[in-house]
Amino acid sequence: MRNFRISVPQLKHTLLIYAGAVLCGAIGNWLDLPLPWMTGAMAFATVVRLSDLPVQVPLVTRPIGQMIVATSVGLSFTPTAVAALSTLFAPMITAALLTIVAGFTVAALLMRMARVDVITATLSSIPMGPVESANLAQHHGVAPGPVILAQTLRIMMLVIFIPPALVALSDGIHDPIAVLRMIPWTVTGALLLCSFGVAGAFVARALKLGNPFFVGSLGGAALAASLGFPVTAYPYPLLVGAQIFLGVWLGAVFDRDLLRQSGNFVLAAIGSSLAMVTLCAGMGLGLAWITGQHWPVMILSTAPGSVTEMALTAKVLQEGIAVVTAFHLVRIFIILPTAPWIIGMTARLAVLWGLHPHSGESGGSASQKE
Template identity: 30%
Template sequence: MDLPFSPLIRARILCLLLGAIGGGVFYLVHLPLPWMMGAMTFTTIAAVSRIPISMMPRVRMVFVTILGIMLGSAFTPQMLDHLQYWAISFLWLGLYVVVTTYLVRQYYIRFAGYDEVTAYFAAAPGGLSEMILAGSAFGGDEARISLAHGARILVAVFVLSFGYRWLGGYTPTSANAAANLDPISYSDFLWLAGAGVAGFFGARLLRMPAYALVGPMIASAGLHVAGITASRPPAELVAIAQIVVGSMIGARFAGLPLRLVLRGIVLATGATGILLLVAVGFGLAVDATAKMPFSSALLAFSPGGLAEMSLIALALGVDAAYVSSHHVVRIFMIVVAAPLAFRLLRRKG
């Protein structure tokens, strides 16, 4: 007997169900970052196998908002003493964006045969939805730009999760480092909920990129830096957020031909390899000049999505405030600068 839901609702329920099953399987076999990796793997396989699954933008937005509150709770008053080192790291980040955009753009032109517009907006490391909109507005191939960014996130999550686990010795036992294991008081719950709501709607009103995460993170960080509250969301939400975010990564490939997805993943593997190699170099530079650990700097400069890289930082116990703030700044840089830079480059031929 069929469930009394529309096909779209069934596809969304199936997507989350497969994500939860995948996360559980990866957890049982002790793979790194199991809940997000498992959800991402199972839903990606389902998507390219033509199993009807669908994204849930509103559900993802809810958990991304909760993730923003979690990330804000990683900020402490003591971090104010390190802002001068963060400023140096942000300068390196700006150079990283310029270098990697140029290198990956050349890669997509020469090895993938993309046109100049599509290659440029596929190469800009971040702001998936913004780059798709801007690229299509300038005449780029929207499908290729979307696939390039979606596959880049997929490959980056796999490489970094396994790399930190097997090469860096990081284990997910510290996944609750930025979450609360004890019950939250009623007053602290109201503070955190208020930060989430105010941050969400305030950032949306200001049209900030990634407003569902950035706004709540800024509001929550303000509360924690001011010492108003030291509480954090429950630890179980970390695992649930990983399942939701991982499931949405896989669901991005639903409806696309298998051949197109596989080619996109192959091309994204090469592009991500370039981005990660450059990130290693910049991570070493930050380690030497800004007194930030290489493990934190590499994750801060890595070419994944804001929510995905922040979840990896939370799960592995890496400095989540440092990592997430750099990805927020990177997105702002790209969203503001990429279209302007493209106009200038095109005028100069």
């Protein structure tokens, strides 16, 4: 994907990509799928990439999509919701730590199935995002391509499986996107929300926080909502556009050459991702029993990644939006700052135990898609 400087041929290409994404999103919407615009756009971009055709869209579309979704989610942090979250802080910390443990468990499985080195397996399994894990892979001298692929596969599986399953199991939801489409908004309220989100994003970026355009925008919107500022949601078409931006970005990560070079790593990554999702779902059910929270809320809260999509799904279910978002944020703020230390310790232990970081690498090098 490219920066925002764009020529006429690139503009035509970008318009064609988004036209196809909108068409597939419209089909998903007609089928009443949860998050249809994101799922449809992701499916379209994935098919294009697997056909060995380029998906070149301005890099700026990803942070724009993140900021729109993050500020929409931040509206749920009302004073009442924030007060209720204080009782769940210990379960949030526990869930984050258990997610790291689950990541190492799945990494051991991936090492056995794909015969990759311990660094590649760990970076592929602990949910820390494709960009962050790829940067650490390059720092430790392993190929970033398989790591990006595994992280993205897990996110895609979360988007594909969890929202439809939870919506299907929920009573009384006949139109999954009705709640998103019918949220009241005003021009001044939406502009004020956007202002807080942009300010929060730039503050987070200045502080060098991980994923600043989501975390910072969410923080700015949550601050405005918790202090009672007259912020409102955006018009629904804007949220549709954000979903399309993010869906295309997810699908564009795939590369047929990378899949061809990775051999059995793809199947192993799918299997390990399913194992990670299963372990975290089990953790969610256990925490639901301990905390008394509704089980779909805790399944969304403990999902290994994909905070954007899980928060939107909570919004569709009209339940626990602040809880879901808070659980993910606590995990993000625990894993991302400590990820260099976690991987560094893993690398040192690998040397100590005779597991060379480059042994059995799968897939060779691959260009980063950021």
